[in-house]
Amino acid sequence: MASEIFLYWGSGSGPCWRVMLALEEKGLSGYGNKLISFDKTEHKSEEILKLNPRGQVPTFKHGNIVINESMAAIVYLEDTFKGQGTELIPSEPTKKALVLQRTMESNNLAEKTGKLLYYFFRNKDNIDEAVVSPLKADLKDEVLIWEGYLKELGGDSFIAGKDFTLADCCLFPAVAMLVRQGVDLDKSAPNLGKYYKTVKDRPSAQASWPPHFKESPNQDRFKDVM
């Protein structure tokens, strides 16, 4: 089944990582894939554009089916491979509702992380504190919302309770980016720090860890966010 799947992905892209986590959790290791270089703008190559007119990754194929929105791909994967691997969307209504809510809500953390990061990428040596401060404050508030959710769960390991779900496929890449950019979660958001370590150690996270996170040291762009 994994042989019918092909994924174009970029290292460190949150949306790509969501799909990669879901693939591993569904027992689909060994899927076909191609790492594209953002630096070489390979996401705008002919090869990608013919499958994904927006020229973005993830670009995901299952047989002749193409899905390019990460949220769509992971819902599709869970639905199509329901009986195998980790159950990413539970069937019990209350649990299902919470998983769907946190899955979609995680876009808030991804967006606020992305906004700040893109500002740093675009403005490198010319950082305007008047622009950056409100972005940092927004991100801090957002991080504390997720810290609060975990605290409320009172010791459960994952963001929608005691089991790993679709919501973790989406939340974890954004949390890992915080750490990558120098947020000390253990100090500023200890429940999130514990969460990070728990998910980081899962085989799915290890198998899909962004290569450039391993090859270069963590950054300090977010060091004073929290």
Place this chain on the structure above:
Amino acid sequence: MASEIFLYWGSGSGPCWRVMLALEEKGLSGYGNKLISFDKTEHKSEEILKLNPRGQVPTFKHGNIVINESMAAIVYLEDTFKGQGTELIPSEPTKKALVLQRTMESNNLAEKTGKLLYYFFRNKDNIDEAVVSPLKADLKDEVLIWEGYLKELGGDSFIAGKDFTLADCCLFPAVAMLVRQGVDLDKSAPNLGKYYKTVKDRPSAQASWPPHFKESPNQDRFKDVM
């Protein structure tokens, strides 16, 4: 069943309208609801905040289950009321994939419409063409992507084929906002113009039409977008 459902909503909010369309299509007319006023910042009221800490609408309840992300609420509704009303996510894999793809992808149109609109709201009499022009160009490109999808379908009525689906619950509110803001779709994107008229006439759209769209004339903020 509709009696167990309650929705807080705002007139003209795309995310609210998605949920309202899905509720009507699933045969859940008559659900409990409260129209909140954005002008009076009622979305930040105690009543909403205790259910939705982000202070946003939609705020959706089904019994004791609360879901506040529109995409999560509509996936939950389809799954929970699978056997009744319109089938919003088909089970055939190719069709399902396209519906999920277009559902999530519709966020692009919603975001580009929203960005331009918020700029106009915030800057009323002080519009900077240097800011507004690229936002308009982005929106135009986006509208043409959706026009292209409909053209490719070659006469099908809805955005994922011949049947109304979840993707239409999400796309239609953004298309209706274009018309509301003065885009002449018949002239600039005729397939989208036809789509608008088809969905507009559905009982679900009529039942959920934003009251202030009916009570005040269309605007011309987007008149030169296309």
